[in-house]
Amino acid sequence: xxxxxTENQFPIQSxxxxxxxLSPQLAKxxxxxxxxxxxxxxxxAMNQDGSMPEPLLPVxxxxxxxxxxxxxxxxxxxxxxxxxVMIDENGNENYxxxxxxxxxxxxxxxxxxxxxxxxxxxAYCDIKKNIAYFFRDDRKTPNMECLKTDLATLETTSLGKxxxxxxxxxxxxxxxxxxxxxxxxxxxxxxxxxxREMPERQxxxxxxxxxxxxxxxxxxxxxxxxNFTPDEKGLLFRSNIFNDxxxxxxxxxxxxxxxVEVPIQGIRHKGSGELVDIRTVDxxxxxxxxxxxxxxxxxxxxxxxNGSSMQVTVERTLCGLPPLDEGVLLGAEFEVQxxxxxxxxAYVLSFTKADSPAQLYLYQTETRSKAPRVLSRERxxxxxxxxxxxxxxxxxxxxxxxxxxxxxxxxxxDLGFKGPRPLVLYVHGGPQSQERPDFTWFSMPLIQFLTxxxxxxxxxxxxxxxxxxxxxxxxxxxxxxxxxxxxHIEGLKMLEKDTRIDSSRRAxxxxxxxxxxxxxxxxxxxxxxxxxxxxFGPYDLPSFIYRLPETWRTYFYLSVxxxxxxxxxxxxxxxxxxxxNIKCPMLIIQGRNDPRVLEAESKxxxxxxxxxxxxxxxxxxxxxxxxxxKFKNKVLCYTKIVDFFKKHLNL
Numbered sequence: 001x002x003x004x005x006t007e008n009q010f011p012i013q014s015x016x017x018x019x020x021x022l023s024p025q026l027a028k029x030x031x032x033x034x035x036x037x038x039x040x041x042x043x044x045a046m047n048q049d050g051s052m053p054e055p056l057l058p059v060x061x062x063x064x065x066x067x068x069x070x071x072x073x074x075x076x077x078x079x080x081x082x083x084x085v086m087i088d089e090n091g092n093e094n095y096x097x098x099x100x101x102x103x104x105x106x107x108x109x110x111x112x113x114x115x116x117x118x119x120x121x122x123a124y125c126d127i128k129k130n131i132a133y134f135f136r137d138d139r140k141t142p143n144m145e146c147l148k149t150d151l152a153t154l155e156t157t158s159l160g161k162x163x164x165x166x167x168x169x170x171x172x173x174x175x176x177x178x179x180x181x182x183x184x185x186x187x188x189x190x191x192x193x194x195x196r197e198m199p200e201r202q203x204x205x206x207x208x209x210x211x212x213x214x215x216x217x218x219x220x221x222x223x224x225x226x227n228f229t230p231d232e233k234g235l236l237f238r239s240n241i242f243n244d245x246x247x248x249x250x251x252x253x254x255x256x257x258x259x260v261e262v263p264i265q266g267i268r269h270k271g272s273g274e275l276v277d278i279r280t281v282d283x284x285x286x287x288x289x290x291x292x293x294x295x296x297x298x299x300x301x302x303x304x305x306n307g308s309s310m311q312v313t314v315e316r317t318l319c320g321l322p323p324l325d326e327g328v329l330l331g332a333e334f335e336v337q338x339x340x341x342x343x344x345x346a347y348v349l350s351f352t353k354a355d356s357p358a359q360l361y362l363y364q365t366e367t368r369s370k371a372p373r374v375l376s377r378e379r380x381x382x383x384x385x386x387x388x389x390x391x392x393x394x395x396x397x398x399x400x401x402x403x404x405x406x407x408x409x410x411x412x413x414d415l416g417f418k419g420p421r422p423l424v425l426y427v428h429g430g431p432q433s434q435e436r437p438d439f440t441w442f443s444m445p446l447i448q449f450l451t452x453x454x455x456x457x458x459x460x461x462x463x464x465x466x467x468x469x470x471x472x473x474x475x476x477x478x479x480x481x482x483x484x485x486x487x488h489i490e491g492l493k494m495l496e497k498d499t500r501i502d503s504s505r506r507a508x509x510x511x512x513x514x515x516x517x518x519x520x521x522x523x524x525x526x527x528x529x530x531x532x533x534x535x536f537g538p539y540d541l542p543s544f545i546y547r548l549p550e551t552w553r554t555y556f557y558l559s560v561x562x563x564x565x566x567x568x569x570x571x572x573x574x575x576x577x578x579x580x581n582i583k584c585p586m587l588i589i590q591g592r593n594d595p596r597v598l599e600a601e602s603k604x605x606x607x608x609x610x611x612x613x614x615x616x617x618x619x620x621x622x623x624x625x626x627x628x629x630k631f632k633n634k635v636l637c638y639t640k641i642v643d644f645f646k647k648h649l650n651l
Contacts, residue, residue, distance in 0.1 A: 010387070010453070012445075012449055012638045012642075013635060014380060014382040014383045015445045015448055015449055015638075016445060016631065016634055017379075017382070018358075018378045018381075019036055019357070020041065020440050021034075021035055021330075021350050021357075021378060021440075022034040022350055022358065023072075023074075023331040024332075024349070024350050025348065026048065026333055026335035027076040027127075027335060028335075029049070030045050030046070030048065030076075031048050031348055032044070032056075032083070033045075033053075033331075033360060034073060036629070038055065038060075039631040040063075040630050040631070041062055041063045041064070042055060042057045042061060042062070042063060043057050043073075043074060044056060048346075048348075048362055056103075056105075058106060062090065062629070063087065064091070064095070064627075066331075069121075070121040071134075071135065072123075072124075072125070073122075074086065074122075075132070077102075077125070077127055078102070079127070079128075082101060083100045083102060084098070084110075084132065084151065085099075085107055088625075089593070090593050090622075091591055091593045091594065091624045091625020091629070092593040093595050093596075093625060093626070094595075095121060095122075096109050096116070097110050097111065110149075110151070115136065117139060118137060119136070119137040119549075120134045120147070123146075124168055129175065130151040131149070131151065131175055132148075133146065133149075133168040134147040134149065135147075137549060139550070139551075141551075142550045143161040143162060144162060144167070144551050145158055145161045146158070146166045146167065146178075146180060147159065148178070159178060159194055160180070160194070160201055162182050163554045164183060164554060165181060165182050165183050166180050166181075166201075168180060169181045169191065169225055169226050170225060171228075173228070173232070177196070177228075177232075179191060179193060179226045179235065180193075181223070183555075185555065185558050187221070187240060187470045187474060188220045188222075189206065189221065189222070190203065190205060191206060191256075204251070205259065206221060219241070220240065220470060221239050221241050222238075222239055223239045224239065224246075224278065225237060225277065225278070225279070226251075227280040228280070229250075229303065230283050230284050230303075233252060235253075236248065236249070236262065236278060236303060236312075237249055237278055238276070239259065240470045244470050247261050247262075247264075248262040248264055260310075262303075262310045263311050264288070264311075264314070265314065266314030266315075268297070268299075268317050268320060268321065272292070273291045273294075274290065274291045274466070275288065275289075275290055277289045281334055281336070285300065285343075286301050286303055286312070287300060287318075287332065287334075288314070290320075292320075294405075294461075295326050296319050296320065296329035296351070298320065299318065299320075300345075300347075301314050301315060318332070318347060318349065318363065318372075319349060324372070326437065327351055327352050328352055328353075328436045328437055328438040329350070330358055334346060346362065346363060346364060347363040347372075348362050348363075349361045349372065352439045353437050353439060354389075354437035354438070355388040356385075357378040357380065357440070358440050359374055359375070360376045361374055361375065362375055383452070384414075386412060387415055387452060388412065389410060391407040391409045391437070393408075394408035394458065394495075396460075396491055397490075398483075398486065398487045400483070404460055404463065405460070405461045405465075406459060406461065408459075408498075409447050409448075409457040409458075411451045411452070411454055420499065420501055421500060421501055422455055422456070422501075422506070422507070422645075422649040422650075422651055423458060423501050423506045423507070424455050425508040426446075426447060426457055426458065426509055426510065427488070427513075427517045428465070428510070428511070428513075429510070429513045429514045429515075430514075431464040431484065431513045431517075432465070432466050432473050433466055434461050434465045435461055435465075442627065442634075443511075450645070453651065455649075456500065458491060460488060462488060463483055464479075477560075480513075480541070480560055480573055481516070481520045481573040481575075484517070485520055485521065489521075507531040507532060508522065509532065509533040509641065510537060511535040512537060514535070514537065515536055515537015515538070517537070519534050519537055519579075519605070520578075522584055523577075523578035523579055523581045524578055524581070526581045526582055529583075529584040531584050531587075531644060531648035531649060532584055532586050532587070533589065533641055533644065534587070535588075535590075535628075536596070536601075537602075538597055538601060539574065539576050539601060541561070541570040542563040542570050543563075543601070544597065545557070545560065545562075547601065549595060552596075575605075579608050580612055582612070582614055583614065584648070585614070585616070585644075586609060586614065586617070587644045588606050589619045589621075589628070589637060589640075589641075590602040590603075590618070590621070591620075591621050591624030591626060591627065593625045594624075596625075596626045617640075619640055621633050
């Protein structure tokens with residue numbers, strides 16, 4: 001296929017024509033969801049039996065991307081006839097809880113200006129009792145605070161503060177007992193309990209960091225959100241205490257330090273991955289979510305307890321089998337309807353794949369054995385499915401024998417490109433994250449746009465990535481730019497043997513930590529690259545950590561390094577130290593309102609590159625934060641990246 005035909009036939013607007021359908025909720029026969037059909041992410045509702053989506057927020061008011069947001073974007077409150085919505089200002093992540101009428105309207109901050117310029121993240125909401133729990137980050141002190149709010153009266157109670165989080169982790173039916181957690185690094189957390197009669201929280205499980213002896217090794221539990229069992233005598237949750245990939249676990253309040261593993265019967269999936277989450281639905285009914293090879297599985301299960309004997313039994317598979325297979329779950333919520341003595345449960349799901357947009361699916365309460373009903377028909381306009389790349393496994397063995405999962409996206413043969421293809425390495429953020437077959441995330445439309453324009457795209461989940469067990473994820477602690485960097489180099493070496501790829505024409509792109517790794521790779525291995533794109537990536541680790549919000553710093557001190565105590569190490573790992581080695585042209589992309597990687601960090605990169613005589617283009621979005629989510633900005637961003645790579649890779 002000729003260059004001219006490709007450019008005319010596959011504009012980025014075609015890939016972005018499929019609207020996002022995210023974070024669905026059910027309430028009284030209505031489906032609520034997030035979508036970008038107005039050009040920004042906003043809140044919509046429609047009848048579950050079918051109707052036109054109705055906007056609930058004013059045109060132009062943008063919500064945050066739930067992929068990067070802490071907590072929930074919203075909760076529907078049928079008893080109050082309102083929706084609780086979390087709103088920030090153009091990506092600054094200072095979320096403020098607002099009420100909107102159930103039928104839509106102008107958001108009203110529920111606390112007025114009390115928490116202005118602070119971040120309140122919605123951790124949980126009990127829609128039966130209209131009680132919400134928030135994480136409070138005042139942006140001034142290292143402490144995180146947990147708040148409990150009666151949404152009917154707006155009476156708010158502090159449940160305590162901690163520099164390690166004091167995160168809400170679970171609550172019993174009458175809200176008399178709350179589970180809280182402190183987290184130190186990924187997988188390292190302890191549980192606390194706060195009962196109504198207690199003046200302050202008490203340790204429930206684990207060894208607090210301040211009580212650990214110097215050099216003491218602690219088995220990391222990686223305890224997930226805690227669910228009270230029906231008798232409220234214990235907690236059911238996911239942990240890594242018994243299995244590196246996670247297992248169902250039970251804590252008895254009578255013997256909290258002796259957590260036991262709960263067997264699971266009836267799972268349908270095969271392969272390696274992780275148990276992601278366990279959630280209460282109603283009574284003894286729970287949801288189990290797995291990430292297997294990057295793909296989602298969701299099971300409805302029953303928890304049975306008879307004395308000391310316990311078991312979780314799968315009753316049906318909600319996600320993982322056709323048509324909801326080989327993709328990613330983007331939200332799953334339910335509505336419990338009491339019909340006689342037995343509850344009926346309806347589920348609404350959002351699901352996507354690498355080459356197809358998200359759709360909404362409904363499991364009706366009365367059709368438990370049948371496939372879900374499709375509520376949407378989103379599609380990519382103007383591009384035949386056969387032109388999109390499904391990707392292929394490109395996993396490899398790294399320098400030290402570690403298996404690294406990876407995918408290679410080649411241009412479809414139907415596009416007619418001839419000869420070896422130039423290569424783009426895509427590095428995900430986190431680092432404790434994972435690139436998955438998710439068409440709604442920023443990376444996948446970019447990957448598809450690159451393949452449509454003749455590029456091959458290599459996407460490795462190097463050590464430190466989530467989805468492959470706790471041990472694999474912990475590899476990156478105190479080693480940013482170390483063995484994770486070498487994994488990328490080994491993957492590139494493997495691809496040099498692939499005759500479909502022209503390894504003399506290589507580019508690299510990454511976001512956030514992926515931007516850090518992009519800068520690291522082009523500065524430490526300058527001869528490998530013809531071009532690079534850094535999207536809001538740290539380049540000077542000591543200054544980056546100092547610039548973080550106060551509440552973030554404690555985590556980074558423990559997981560990456562302390563700007564003073566570990567300064568020599570952090571400088572050795574900072575791309576800034578090697579910036580003079582960079583030879584290839586660079587595109588730097590930044591959101592003006594980014595609270596995580598400040599504009600000043602990216603501006604310094606550009607200024608130093610230009611001072612060294614390196615071509616450096618700087619693209620700043622005035623109305624974005626640590627992401628690019630608005631339609632007009634996406635069009636510009638994707639187009640700029642692909643044009644930049646085409647120019648410098650001679651495509």
